[in-house]
Amino acid sequence: MALDTALLERTAPLYERVARVIPRVEWPTMAGDVDAILRLKRERNAIILAHNYQSPEIFHCVADVVGDSLALARRAMDVDADVIVLAGVHFMAETAKLLNPSKTVLIPDMGAGCxxxxxxxxxxxxxxxxxxxxxxxxxxxxxxxxxxxxxxxxxxxxxxxxxxxxxxxxxxxxxxxxxxxxxxxxxxxxxxxxxxxxCEVHEQFTPQDIAQLRESHPGIVVLAHPECPPEVVEAADFAGSTAMLSDYVEQRKPPRVVLLTECSMSDNVAVHHPEVDFIRPCNLCPHMKRITLANIRQALETGRHEVTVDPAVAERARLAVERMLAV
Structure with a gap:
């Protein structure tokens, strides 16, 4: 159809961002939602904050601010928009609301917990x-x-x-x-x-997983999130937040690497590093994966689901977050 062709041509530059991790045959199923989300953001004066565990089509194609929990918390304070859509889990949306009490904060799926x-x-x-x-x-x-x-x-x-x-x-x-x-x-x-x-994702990793990875992929660099068990962190080559893991790959460019964290993190980092071979032990967060292009679009179209925090609770919770940000 002519409309589909025009849509694919219009969204082609966005697809090129994720071409290394999303097969071309899948893009037509995503392009319509991506195109609509970009239009709705302009119409609603909205911004999308996306955690590092979001899938690549969200992370690279519709998000305005991306990062780990700390980065999203810091950037939320500087948001210039009427509406914030949090592509992440519920506590992240609450934190965005705490730091932006006058703004509308939406989460696409209220079931995205932790x-x-x-x-x-x-x-x-x-x-x-x-x-x-x-x-x-x-x-x-x-x-x-x-x-x-x-x-x-x-x-x-x-x-x-x-x-x-x-x-x-x-x-x-x-x-x-x-x-x-x-x-x-x-x-x-x-x-x-x-x-x-x-964390139901990180607790699944074991030292045996690392031993098998090293045996199957000689020379592999193992990076672990600190929510992993201590014996896993000890067996890894480096441990840090998702931002730190991304920075490690950016700065050191290991020829072959594995990230012991949520699966989409590897896809999102791999987009920028074609020279690095990412081995993916795919542990998915079922809560993060409740956020999709379709329900982000619905959130912008309908204004659901708005996240609110009781003012008495918000005042005290905000103080704890602001103390953290001041460190």
């Missing part, structure tokens, strides 16, 4: 404060606004150690990711009290 956020409640933190009076509570951004509101300061995987050491105390509570807290504890003299929360 195993870490689900692992702890505000009541849990109040009980921990009773058990450890006076010990400051550091909460990972992968938590609900209610949990952030009960915390002293937030952190991300990229700044966790800096946040821990910024408090100048010998002992902290760090929630809810047990593995992240254990990995940070190995890097600092501060005693860290942990909580038994885990």
């Amino acid at each position: 195993s870490l956020a689900d692992s702890i409640t505000a009541a849990d933190i109040r009980l921990l404060r009773q058990r450890y009076p006076g010990v400051p509570v550091i909460t990972y951004v992968n938590t609900s606004a209610d949990v952030k509101a009960e915390s002293d300061i937030c952190c991300t995987s990229g700044n966790a150690r800096a946040v821990v050491e910024s408090l100048g105390v010998p002992r902290v509570i760090m929630l809810p990711d047990e593995y992240l807290a254990q990995n940070i504890a190995r890097e600092t003299s501060v005693e860290i009290i942990t909580w038994a929360g885990h």
